Amino acid sequence: MDDTPAHFVQELKFSLLRRRAGQIAVAVILAEACLRFLNALTWFLIVPAIATLLKGHTESVLFATRTPFPLQQLFGSVLDFFLALIFVFYLNRWVRSTPGEDGIPLRATERSDEPELAETPPTTKPPEPKEVLYNLVGERISLEDDDTRSG
DSSP states (O other): OOHHHHHHHHHIIIIITSSSSHHHHHHHHHHHHHHHHHHHHHHIIIIHHHHHTTTTTTGGGGGGGSSSOOOOHHHHHHHHHHHHHHHHHHHHHOOOOOOGGOOOOOSSHHHHOHHHHHOOOSSSSSOOOOEEEEEETOEEETTTOHHHHOO
């Protein structure tokens, strides 16, 4: 058994993140980033646009903004969203990679998903399977044991 940190990371990757729980965690991270981005678009782009169109002819405090478009907050939200996208993309790429791609050598028990090209296809046909018959009750009938055919 290998107790190196690289082996621990490898085992974590294959045991946790390849299963459904890891896929759900990545999906939750992406969904949360999308919701934060939509919230920022609403409050920093759509609400100020409506306030500009109304030109202050309303009694709502929602449209009483000091600056027509808070560009710093909008830029920060766009940057936050793209960083979350990059994080999810590379995490998904890391999880989907094969063990040999990480620079960690494969153990003898681990096999890569890539097929070996050195094998040649068999030239002979495999024997065809024997026909299996069943009676009305569902019992298997063997043609060799049939007394009516031998006579």
